[in-house]
Amino acid sequence: MRPLAPAARRATLALLLAASALAPATALAQPEEGEIEMGGEEETPPAGGEPEAGEIEMDPDNTKDGDLAADTAAAESDSAAVKASALQDGTSKPVSWSDIVTVIRKPFLKLKRAELMPMLTTTLNDNMVRHYGFGAQVNYYVTDVLAVGIEGQYLVKQFREPFDLVARQARRLPTVNKYNFSTALNFHYVPVYGKFAILDKHLVAWETFFTAGIGVAQSEVIPRDTRFPGFTNILISPNIGASMRFFVTKWATVDIGIRDYIFVDKFEPVDRSSMSNATAEQAKENADSSLINNVMLQLGISFWVPPTFEYTTFR
Numbered sequence: 001m002r003p004l005a006p007a008a009r010r011a012t013l014a015l016l017l018a019a020s021a022l023a024p025a026t027a028l029a030q031p032e033e034g035e036i037e038m039g040g041e042e043e044t045p046p047a048g049g050e051p052e053a054g055e056i057e058m059d060p061d062n063t064k065d066g067d068l069a070a071d072t073a074a075a076e077s078d079s080a081a082v083k084a085s086a087l088q089d090g091t092s093k094p095v096s097w098s099d100i101v102t103v104i105r106k107p108f109l110k111l112k113r114a115e116l117m118p119m120l121t122t123t124l125n126d127n128m129v130r131h132y133g134f135g136a137q138v139n140y141y142v143t144d145v146l147a148v149g150i151e152g153q154y155l156v157k158q159f160r161e162p163f164d165l166v167a168r169q170a171r172r173l174p175t176v177n178k179y180n181f182s183t184a185l186n187f188h189y190v191p192v193y194g195k196f197a198i199l200d201k202h203l204v205a206w207e208t209f210f211t212a213g214i215g216v217a218q219s220e221v222i223p224r225d226t227r228f229p230g231f232t233n234i235l236i237s238p239n240i241g242a243s244m245r246f247f248v249t250k251w252a253t254v255d256i257g258i259r260d261y262i263f264v265d266k267f268e269p270v271d272r273s274s275m276s277n278a279t280a281e282q283a284k285e286n287a288d289s290s291l292i293n294n295v296m297l298q299l300g301i302s303f304w305v306p307p308t309f310e311y312t313t314f315r
Helices: 006-027 068-089 161-170 280-285
Strands: 114-123 129-141 146-159 176-198 202-222 232-247 252-267 288-305
Touching (some): 114 146, 176 252, 232 288
Antiparallel strands (some): 129 146
């Protein structure tokens, strides 16, 4: 056998190098059908069946019912510990929810209770005649904010200084009327309730309520000339007002308010003489009418029946 030529030897060497380069690629190919590919070893669970870190094991047989008393006692002990630590350190630290004090509920309920209020009244907007009233109100609260009631008052007059000054300076007597009594049917609504502290020690509850009603009043003409008789007028008198109530005890409150009594009043004719409007009937027929706003300040002390009450809701 003849030795290979140099060119043939180089060709054979090139074929061997190419075959060796293709051998690893063939080993990385996917296995054929029917062959089993062996993977890495699987992780085995820890001994004793204990769960790995991060997992939660549920044990329904080991659950316990909550104990509110125990939880409250624990919270109180934790709070005491926090307070003691704060006192030792001399600094203030956040406390637990058990130290949050809720606002106390209303110390006074009016539902299905009657209010008996003696009151004193006085005129605010009449610079000629001031009236003082002595009266009372009786109100019944259908709910804690709605009430219906009646009132009545007897009035006495007092001439003020301008009445005499006009007579002396102008040589004329003013035309004025006095009011004898008034009654009314009223409705009350309480939209505002609040509390304020006295010297950061005592809480005083208060409320504001509005009043609207309609009633009857009587006015009487004061004759400029005492030779002529006066006459009286029966007036239809709506009224509106606002008041504040301060709670003193469970059965007593203090009330202060302003009330505007609105009516059309009749006054003595200007040209009254022995020849004209001499009698009370003639003077009343020819009387001058005017719309009057009789604004009065009211001050009273209320007594509540029954004197006690019970809460119907939880805190």
